[in-house]
Amino acid sequence: MDTRRKFLKNAALATAGAVLYDNKIIAGTTNDFTSRRPPLSERKFTSDAVEAIIKEIKNTIPNKELAWMFENCFPNTLDTTVFFEEKNGIPDTYVITGDINAMWLRDSSAQVWPYLPLVKNDPHLQQLMAGVINRQIKCILKDPYANAFYKDENEISEWKSDLTDMKPGIHERKWEIDSLCYPIRLAHKYWEITGDTKPFTADWKESIRLTVQTFTEQQRKHNHGPYTFQRTTSWATDGVPLSGYGYPTKPVGLICSMFRASDDATIFPFHIPDNFFAVVSLKQAAAMVNAIHKDASLANACLSLSKEVEDALNKYATTAHALYGKVYAYEVNGFGSFNLMDDANTPSLLSLPYLEAVDATNPLYQNTRKLILSSEDPFFFKGKYAEGVGSPHTGMDMIWHIGITMRALTSNDDDEITDAVKTLIATHAGTGFMHESFNKDDPNNFTRKWFAWANTIFGELILHLHNNKKYILQKV
Numbered sequence: 414m415d416t417r418r419k420f421l422k423n424a425a426l427a428t429a430g431a432v433l434y435d436n437k438i439i440a441g442t443t444n445d446f447t448s449r450r451p452p453l454s455e456r457k458f459t460s461d462a463v464e465a466i467i468k469e470i471k472n473t474i475p476n477k478e479l480a481w482m483f484e485n486c487f488p489n490t491l492d493t494t495v496f497f498e499e500k501n502g503i504p505d506t507y508v509i510t511g512d513i514n515a516m517w518l519r520d521s522s523a524q525v526w527p528y529l530p531l532v533k534n535d536p537h538l539q540q541l542m543a544g545v546i547n548r549q550i551k552c553i554l555k556d557p558y559a560n561a562f563y564k565d566e567n568e569i570s571e572w573k574s575d576l577t578d579m580k581p582g583i584h585e586r587k588w589e590i591d592s593l594c595y596p597i598r599l600a601h602k603y604w605e606i607t608g609d610t611k612p613f614t615a616d617w618k619e620s621i622r623l624t625v626q627t628f629t630e631q632q633r634k635h636n637h638g639p640y641t642f643q644r645t646t647s648w649a650t651d652g653v654p655l656s657g658y659g660y661p662t663k664p665v666g667l668i669c670s671m672f673r674a675s676d677d678a679t680i681f682p683f684h685i686p687d688n689f690f691a692v693v694s695l696k697q698a699a700a701m702v703n704a705i706h707k708d709a710s711l712a713n714a715c716l717s718l719s720k721e722v723e724d725a726l727n728k729y730a731t732t733a734h735a736l737y738g739k740v741y742a743y744e745v746n747g748f749g750s751f752n753l754m755d756d757a758n759t760p761s762l763l764s765l766p767y768l769e770a771v772d773a774t775n776p777l778y779q780n781t782r783k784l785i786l787s788s789e790d791p792f793f794f795k796g797k798y799a800e801g802v803g804s805p806h807t808g809m810d811m812i813w814h815i816g817i818t819m820r821a822l823t824s825n826d827d828d829e830i831t832d833a834v835k836t837l838i839a840t841h842a843g844t845g846f847m848h849e850s851f852n853k854d855d856p857n858n859f860t861r862k863w864f865a866w867a868n869t870i871f872g873e874l875i876l877h878l879h880n881n882k883k884y885i886l887q888k889v
Contacts, residue, residue, distance in 0.1 A: 446481035449845040458491045462535035485845040487872025490524040506544030507564040511863040515584035522595035527873035546612040549596040553620040557627040560592045561585040576643035587672040590687035594694040601697035634664040650677035663747030666725030674758040675806040681744035686760035689770035695719035740781040755785035757802040757816030796853025811850035
């Protein structure tokens with residue numbers, strides 16, 4: 414049973430008082446709004462710009478519980494999960510997820526993402542960001558198929574017996590398209606905001622070349638490619654069938670992903686949210702390669718692959734639903750089979766506008782959104798205290814805080830956003846922090862009490878509302 418699964422089996426239980434909230438008794442709420450941050454001397458990294466924005470936003474939120482949650486959550490990645498140093502004058506930042514001592518390419522990118530707008534006011538924070546990019550480049554050069562890495566490049570994983578090409582320094586080797594997309598997203602936004610090109614060395618360009626190569630291999634036009642994965646486990650979602658290559662796909666131009674962002678195995682290998690993400694990321698990579706390295710050949714390879722995947726999405730990513738009409742499928746195989754659902758982890762179908770892959774007003778996206786936020790989605794749960802998207806990763810009836818946050822970040826409906834914020838307030842189980850998932854009928858039954866991504870993206874939502882819809886924060 415992997416570490417994330419252990420947190421399912423041994424779900425953390427928090428105890429607190431109960432209060433009346435929107436005419437419902439909400440368990441696990443507290444009136445003690447003392448900061449839950451580590452003492453200053455124990456924080457991994459401190460940013461003046463982050464501290465300033467916490468103070469500014471806290472003072473504008475009338476709801477003391479929400480202000481307290483923001484103070485706890487927004488800096489959680491910096492407070493507890495980053496290990497920053499300089500090696501020969503080059504910044505290096507290792508970022509753990511929280512309760513698992515390993516760095517996921519996806520999670521580390523998402524965890525620091527909300528701090529990017531603040532780097533212009535804090536050179537020290539900018540160095541930390543550059544360090545994350547530098548560390549991710551090393552990881553990709555080590556193995557573009559791996560999703561999680563150790564700080565010590567000689568450390569041997571507990572998953573060393575997995576039937577795949579494991580190497581020292583790799584925690585887990587689950588091939589997920591988004592593991593190569595997230596570092597591009599982070600790098601592109603960093604470059605866009607700062608104009609700094611120092612992290613984008615020849616090694617960075619090589620990581621982009623490897624990304625294109627890996628995506629192309631996983632289009633599987635001529636063969637299965639070099640990647641295979643099997644694990645001895647009782648968890649079906651941790652293994653890949655048919656000798657570790659997954660179920661067959663028709664080579665239509667889409668990219669195979671053996672795992673989802675939740676680290677669960679795909680059913681049909683063409684994971685649609687991941688392929689949309691790849692289209693965006695390849696265009697961003699092309700722009701950077703052109704501008705920084707003047708490498709027209711590599712830039713054109715990025716654009717050509719992006720166009721091919723985009724064209725394939727237009728042909729194969731949709732299906733007709735009896736109630737909601739034309740919608741995006743979550744997974745397809747190119748033969749006509751499809752999986753209708755969503756998973757709360759990002760990239761998800763819900764998150765496509767957040768990833769700048771689809772416009773939020775797109776009618777096809779809106780149809781899909783209605784489906785995945787309804788009982789037609791097998792992993793949409795509604796209970797006494799909340800409704801929201803969950804994941805096979807955490808089992809039935811467990812709603813994800815990231816999913817609720819993403820619903821608000823992708824909505825233009827003030828009432829929907831307000832309800833989402835109220836739900837987040839009502840379901841933190843008195844801890845002042847977000848969690849991976851919680852039971853729809855009992856917020857005190859939750860998984861992962863230290864999950865930095867969930868905390869930081871909650872802070873991102875509050876920062877977004879402060880900048881764009883401050884009136885919502887005034888009335889919750």
